[in-house]
Amino acid sequence: MSQFHQVFFEESFEGLDVMESGLLSLDVGSADAESINTLFRAAHSIKGGSGTFGFTEVSDFTHVMETLLDEMRDGRRQVADGTVRALLESVDCLRDMLGRLKGAEPLDQARIAQTKAVLEAELAGAHSEDRNASNGLPATPEPIGADATDLPGSAWAIAFSPHRHLLKTGNDPVRMFRELAGLGDLKVAVDLRGVPNFFDLDPEECYLSWKLTLTGDVGRDDVAEVFDWVENDCDLAIYPLLKHDSAAVVAEQRQGEAEAVKTIQAAPFQIIPNSAEPTAHEDAKPAAKSAGSIRVDIAKIDHLINMVGELVITQSMLSLVGERFEAGKLDQLRNGLTQLERHTRELQESVMNIRMLPVSFVFSRFPRLVHDLSTKLGKKIELKLIGENTEVDKTVVELLADPLVHLVRNSLDHGIEMPQVRLAAGKPETGTVTLQAYHRGGNIVIEVKDDGQGLDGAKLRAKAVEKGLIGADAALSERQLYDLIFLPGFSTADKLTDISGRGVGMDVVRRNIQALGGNIEIASELGKGSTFAIYLPLTLAILDGQSVAVGDEIYILPLGAIVESLNISEDRVNRVAGKGETFHLRSQYLPIIRLHRIFQVPGAKATKLTDGLLVVVESHGVRCGLFVDDLLGQQQVVIKSLEANYRRIDGVSGATILGDGSVALILDIPGLVALANQ
């Protein structure tokens, strides 16, 4: 069964997302039937699946949710704020449970019991006729065929007269008799008296009835089970032949059994989950989103399969050429190789494409966050999501979540003002937070924008001076002032709230984004609002690179970072004692970084600036000139992590393997600049 668990978990997490967004958009008081139905179906699917795949805690839990939703669906229960809140909490709790089960971690029993109690309290508010269901009890099983009559060595007499439509239910007496025969020794006597004369006969109807005797080690419930599906489609009587011979006794017994069954059934449900190890919720949040698998659009797979097909054709053509090669076939070989190159590249692109996920994977959690937070803060906030379908590498998507949550929390807490303050400032009462994703160049940009109070440069400066981070007379541009908030321990809030400022600061946000090879920029206008823009590379695994030669080494520069390459003359170079050298390029002075010096490469051919080339690069607003021996080719390189295989090196963002098998380091421009400044 475990082979289906992966799909079950994925599907359940999706179901939870559906429930969450469904609950958030539910109109309290006048919810439409289809939305409730969708919610019900999601809970129902999780329950069915968890029961089947052996996660009984989950199915017990979802059972309560399902009952509640069922009442809402049938109109027996009004959609109230409290119910929605309880259901949202249950969604969280379920997500936690599933996350832990997936990771084979112990469940948070205290939380489960608590959430379940809240749900059950909600249920208890229903009409008294639903009380039975609200206790989490399944419907009492039908009394027929309880184990108590399971007497070995029995024999049974069965009178079976199907109603005439029986065949149209897809049931077939012959099959049922075969099943009975499998239980013991069966004797069948058919009663033909119901068959009409030939002209009145409808071949689709069943006119026969039967008297059967079954001898063997068979319990009553086994016999009854065979007729389970046709209970209302036939007249059926089952009498014991040996041990009991009076139908009345049996009927009496049934009554008693029914009582017994009820009490037995009730017992296991009264066990209260043991809350021996209540773990804190905060640090045990499962990384529900970081699934080890990925759901891929079928069109992408189709394209991939196509490309592989093309590749196979090219390969077979090439091997044909290679088998009996002669000089005249050189053109054919070249064509083949060109084709091979094209197809390989396309294949690579489509494989990379598989890793791309829409940012809606991250965005989808924000409606809930904003809903909860704005209630807590007493603010009115509308959330706008734009460009949710923009695709980003899976790793980026996963690592983006935390920084974005932090930024959105900040916007809600510090950015957007209280309703009355907004009204006084002549702004609409409801603040707007916009999350937008779009592509620009080789980057994906994700913006968190609010129309709140904006950053106060003067306040930031005062705070920084107070903390001794800058001198009282330091001249800082607006942008440099904003950048102050990225300093560790820097908070603009007058007082810390429990929403933001919970230990993790903007410095961590920036570090996380930079770890992804990205950058964050702030634009703000006092009184109008702020925009935090995150720039990230599209993918983390592949890079368009320019290889450069330095001595015997080859380094890779990200192609996107290169502005131009030029030969330089000495008269444009300025040397500042102790500060290195700069190059005067069109009204700008660029620091020159000699790669062979920084990396201490032996055997550099160009030691005089005029002998080599200066590659002007720009990254995250920093420009500099890298001095190298020569430019080599451009190629796409697959990035291998250095940290994973060796250790982190300043100025290097990763490594790649070249066509000849040697390793080349990929240069990290901002890191190099920092290194050169030391």
Next chain:
Amino acid sequence: MTSILAVDDSASMRQMVCFTLKGAGYDVVEAVDGVDGLNKAKSQAFDCVVTDVNMPNKDGIQLIRDLRALPNYKYTPLLMLTTEAGMDKKQLGKEAGATGWIVKPFNPEQLLKTIQKVLG
């Protein structure tokens, strides 16, 4: 080969049903909801249909009703997958023309046993 149509909106459930039935030598076709199921049932004759009850677009009860109305499916065993809480659906299903039901949660053996019961 005996062919079975499995209709369920849950991929994991579908996978499990399919895997079990295929393993037992049945030919299985999957459908994701009642609409899909009805279309597939029209384009190919199945010896048995197993359907979930709660599904988007067209639920299992309506699917059974629609199938029973087709000449080809007059006598075909139509089984519904239901949960113990959905037992009131049993009667609805019966009225729609269902042959019987399989109560979730079930394990592969139970499923096979039920299928063998109707297919003999």
